[in-house]
Amino acid sequence: MTGFSASTVSRVLNDKGEQYRISTRTTKKILKAAADYNYYPNRIARGLRLERTETIGFVVPDIANPYFSSIAKTIEVESRKRGYSIFLCDSLDDISTEKELLNLLAGRRVDGIILAPVGIDSGHVTDFRRRGIPIIIIDRYLPDSGIPYVTSDNYSGARQAVEYIISMGHRDIACIQGLNGISLNSDRVRGYMDSLVKIGIKAEKSLIVGDDFGEECGYIQARLLLGRKTRPTAIFALSNLISLGVMRATAEMGLKIPDDISLVSFDEQPYSALLASPMTTVEQSINEIARIAVNMLFDTIAGGNKEGRIKNIMLRPSLIIRSSVKNLLA
Amino acid sequence: MTGFSASTVSRVLNDKGEQYRISTRTTKKILKAAADYNYYPNRIARGLRLERTETIGFVVPDIANPYFSSIAKTIEVESRKRGYSIFLCDSLDDISTEKELLNLLAGRRVDGIILAPVGIDSGHVTDFRRRGIPIIIIDRYLPDSGIPYVTSDNYSGARQAVEYIISMGHRDIACIQGLNGISLNSDRVRGYMDSLVKIGIKAEKSLIVGDDFGEECGYIQARLLLGRKTRPTAIFALSNLISLGVMRATAEMGLKIPDDISLVSFDEQPYSALLASPMTTVEQSINEIARIAVNMLFDTIAGGNKEGRIKNIMLRPSLIIRSSVKNLLA
DNA sequence: CTGTTAGCGCGTTCAT
DNA sequence: ATGAACGCGCTAACAG
DSSP: OOSSOHHHHHHHHTTOTTTTTOOHHHHHHHHHHHHHTTOOOOHHHHHHHHTOOSEEEEEESOTTSHHHHHHHHHHHHHHHHTTOEEEEEEOTTOHHHHHHHHHHHHHTTOSEEEEOOOSSOOHHHHHHHTTOOOEEEESSOOTTSOOOEEEEOHHHHHHHHHHHHHHTTOOOEEEEOOSTTSHHHHHHHHHHHHHHHHTTOOOOGGGEEOOOSSHHHHHHHHHHHHTSSSOOSEEEESSHHHHHHHHHHHHHTTOOTTTTOEEEEESOOTTGGGSSSOOEEEEOOHHHHHHHHHHHHHHHHTTOSOTTOOOOEEEOOEEEOOSSSOOTTO | OOSSOHHHHHHHHTTOTTTTTOOHHHHHHHHHHHHHTTOOOOHHHHHHHHTOOSEEEEEESOTTSHHHHHHHHHHHHHHHHTTOEEEEEEOTTOHHHHHHHHHHHHHTTOSEEEEOOOSSOOHHHHHHHTTOOOEEEESSOOTTSOOOEEEEOHHHHHHHHHHHHHHTTOOOEEEEOOSTTSHHHHHHHHHHHHHHHHTTOOOOGGGEEOOOSSHHHHHHHHHHHHTSSSOOSEEEESSHHHHHHHHHHHHHTTOOTTTTOEEEEESOOTTGGGSSSOOEEEEOOHHHHHHHHHHHHHHHHTTOSOTTOOOOEEEOOEEEOOSSSOOTTO
């Protein structure tokens, strides 16, 4: 439209006018025409030519979980600042779907992937990594996979929670856990047990129950625990959904928190402070985790993070103390 | 690798072997090689050639809001069934960001867009539509824009809620609203007022307060309402966040729901049933909204929905009755 | 300071 | 039943 060649237009629109010493008059003409005709370059053609699409894949087990959607927001905003768009992929907590999604993203030639992996088995992820697409793992980590990760220090979070419960005079503390075997869960359980050992109590096996991070698990296990002859005085719930289940169970059984049973939960939520008994929670710095993961990914994409310079990061969570734990010493 | 030309491989991999009468032996060889070498076609090159990328854009004001992340999940899953991936875009509730995102998506040559628009002004959306990229609007609608939408029937939802409150004997019912001027809000307020008119009460202006869907708005307005000499007996909150704010205010003031004040809220949440006083809510069929929107979009992409065949859809929400409204007639 | 050429990987048309 | 040639829109290399 301007009479100039595509090359010249391309150079101007990519801010290389100066480098190629395009005349100011030409530059202005081209920029004006681009604005007038509302021209936006075809990113598909660009991606093909550059072998760089300026897109990243974000794979999560469940985007409807507020925990992951908060992370999604940070990742999207941070990525866009750099001109990147993100493909949202929900693995439905299913490992074969996750595998399929990784292949799909490879076919779409994403420049990198942020993955919150589903399970324990990481074979397909390490396999996948050989294709050369940078991956950063968040939330959980895959031991010995050599893939860089950013997570919370779940061990520390658990210790803070349980040591606080102990400091309030509790000794019979139950732990309702999630999916056994994954790093996130075992780190939390280890923190729970070590806190007890520290004051000379051996963690009783019968007090560690549950096998799923969902609400139903919390409900069922709470009913069982509270139905025992000698019931624990406190419950440590390893996820936001588990504690919802616990609260439903206690309400149904006519028990009050913290009068009849104390409760501390992993994962701060918008409603945590607003419950009948404002809940003491372990808050993870999810925005920080997301931000760091994105930065690590872009470093790797830029080539600044070659093989061998793997950096793993664990962020310390903090305990938000409210009034869901009864003080037995008072 | 197989010795066959790219053309033949392409035909086999796109299931056109039969059409081109490729021999069974060749087909098998190619499929085997593709599997062995873990070959996935370059979707970028494909998109360039076909002028169809099999991607759609999903633009929301805030992906961290569980309401939108639930919708995102359905859209992602439904799209993937058809081989499509979605670009997640967060407009940060900012209209100029929304505008910029639409241009970005156009540059990425998405085949269609699902948009939960930020505000009242829809000029940029109608402008954008002239580029020929199909758009479906959800959550809110843009009156007179001629763009097809799928939303809840907010008027009906409000009537159900308020008529229920009335049926429990309440007459002094306050309404804490969100962003004034958008269809979603005004429809709900209209439903509230009409319900009162129906029983011969003129809606009092002083009982309709608030200007934002956030938690802070609910908190402030609740404190003001409950601090009045003659306080209302019930509050109708027009969003999940507003009702969180109301609950925080009542807790701080030492008031009990429903004994001291009754409450009904828009938007069912996972915790709604688990609050100290399980909350009566208006539940929108968000999964259904998302599913219908996706289907409409794919119809349009497939060309089955030419100009003029615009179809707007409103889904009736349902009232989930729990125990946050006191029965004054008992 | 600007234009011409070539090629990214694919699917399609034409040719055989 | 299969291959060769072409072009989608872009940018980097080369040419002047």
